[in-house]
Amino acid sequence: MQGRRRKIMAFDVNFAIDEMYPAASAAYLAMTTPQPPLPAGYTLVGTITANPQAAAAAVAAAPAAAQALPHLLVSESSIFGLVCWNADEKSLIVAIRGTKTPIEWIADLDAVPAIWPRYPAAGLVHMGFQLVYEHIAASIKDLVAPYVAQADEIWVTGHSLGGALAILTAYDLAKSNPTAKVPELYTFAGPRVGNPIFAADFDTLIPQCQRIVNFMDVVPQLPLPPAYEHVGTGTLVFGGFKLDPAYAHALTTYLNGLQKLQGAAGTNAATGHAATLHAAATLAYDVSLAEQQAALAR
Numbered sequence: 664m665q666g667r668r669r670k671i672m673a674f675d676v677n678f679a680i681d682e683m684y685p686a687a688s689a690a691y692l693a694m695t696t697p698q699p700p701l702p703a704g705y706t707l708v709g710t711i712t713a714n715p716q717a718a719a720a721a722v723a724a725a726p727a728a729a730q731a732l733p734h735l736l737v738s739e740s741s742i743f744g745l746v747c748w749n750a751d752e753k754s755l756i757v758a759i760r761g762t763k764t765p766i767e768w769i770a771d772l773d774a775v776p777a778i779w780p781r782y783p784a785a786g787l788v789h790m791g792f793q794l795v796y797e798h799i800a801a802s803i804k805d806l807v808a809p810y811v812a813q814a815d816e817i818w819v820t821g822h823s824l825g826g827a828l829a830i831l832t833a834y835d836l837a838k839s840n841p842t843a844k845v846p847e848l849y850t851f852a853g854p855r856v857g858n859p860i861f862a863a864d865f866d867t868l869i870p871q872c873q874r875i876v877n878f879m880d881v882v883p884q885l886p887l888p889p890a891y892e893h894v895g896t897g898t899l900v901f902g903g904f905k906l907d908p909a910y911a912h913a914l915t916t917y918l919n920g921l922q923k924l925q926g927a928a929g930t931n932a933a934t935g936h937a938a939t940l941h942a943a944a945t946l947a948y949d950v951s952l953a954e955q956q957a958a959l960a961r
Contacts, residue, residue, distance in 0.1 A: 674896065674898050676924050676925045676928055677925065678849075679849055679873070679875065679921055680921050680922065680925060681703070682703075682818075683702075683818070683820045683849035683851075684851070684914075684917070684921065685701065685702045686701065686702055686747065686756045686758040686818075687758055687820045687825065687851055687914060688914060689745060689758055690711075690743075690744035690758040690820075690821065690825060691760045691761075691763075693710050693711075693742050693760070694739070694740040694742045699745070702747070702749075704749045704752065705747040705748060705754075705756065706747060706748055706750075707746075707747050708745070708746040708748050709745065709746055709806045710742045710743075710744070710745050711742065711744040711745060711799050711806065712741055712799070713737050713743055713798040713799055713802070714798060714801060715798060717797060717798065717800070718794060718797035721793070721794055721797045722794055722797075725790055726790075728774065729774060729791050729794060730794065731791070732792070732794065732795055732824075733794045733797075735762060736798075736824070737798060739762060742760075743759055743798075743799045743828075744757070744758045744799075744825065745758055746803070746806040746807055748810055752815070753813060753814055754814065754815065754817075754818065755807060755811070755814045755818065756819075756820065757807065757817070757819045757820070757832055757846075758820050758825075759799070759825040759829050760821065760822070760824075760825045761821065761823030761826070761852075762823065762824055769881065769882065769885065774789055774790055774791060774886070776789055776857055776861075776890060776891060777789075779793055779857075779861075781835065782834070782835075782838060785834070785860075785861055786858050786860030786862070786863075787858040787860065788831070788856060788861055789827070789854075789856055789886065789891070792827045792828065792856055795824070796828055796831045796832070800832075803832055804835075804839070807836065811836075811840050811843045812842075812843060814844055816844060816847065817836065817843065817844050817846040818848070818849070819832050819833040819846050819848045820848065820849050820850060820851075821850055821851070821853070822852055822853075822917070823851070823854075823912065823914075824854075826852060826854070826874070827853050827854050827856050829850050829853070830848065830853070830856045830865065830872070830894060831856065832846075833847075833848050833872070834865055845868070845870075845871075847869070847871035847872070848869065848871065848872040848895065849875065850873070850874050850875065851875050851917045852875070852876065852880055852882050852883060852912055852914070853874055853882070854882050854883060854886065855883075855885065855886050855891035855892060856894065857891065858890060858892065859889070859892040861892075861894075862892040865895075866895065869894075869895075871895075872894050872895025873896055874893065874897045875897075875898050875900060875920075876897050876898065876899055877899075877900050877911055877912070877916055877920050878899060878901050878902070878911075879911045880908075880911040880912045881908055881911070883897070900921055900923065901920050901924075902923075903916060903919055903920075
């Protein structure tokens, strides 16, 4: 497999299915399984573990409403995901979980963004996401430290709230390791994380950020603009429809949508329409978001 990878600044549905989805899924399984299934060729470096003491001062200084999100996640498990390494490819993956009950934390997404003390000039970031990240930042940096200098690729992924934490993780790794490879992201069902200033700074620092969004999933529509703005590039998938917000948001539904996109891309590749297919999906994503945001505003 050595030398297989292509360095492309575009969405790759096969890569999303074969490597990013298994890693995002393993981040959840790590809570209960010592050796969760990993993408082919990768070995487990270690699990990302929350340290409440590291975040204690920041949590204590935050408004009570902002404290709810870190309390929810830490109460579910102290394990927040994992780091794995592919020695042949010199590829590092950081995968971060969301919550066991993802819809419960949507109420926390109406918060006004705040200065991120780690990077005060980086714009404003959702305070609840900041506080959760403070619990796991040291663990992530300890796990990646032996590999950062030798890595040809550093991927960060996560589902739901894990997608938001992946954005903060990638930004922090890029800022704190300026001579290393710039992290790249594939996230699933992630919400907006910061204000337009943060989004612009992030996109300048990290050009490769692919956000996968399932049609009718409410979480990627939140928190609402203009206070918040998405980073990276969004790709719409159609994983299926049920009158159940949790179904639209589930990681397995995202896999179903990716597999449909993969099949369509394969069908169209022979006629040279694969790139057009992705462009159409991205456009549909933008239109659907505008329509759904208008509905939410009413």
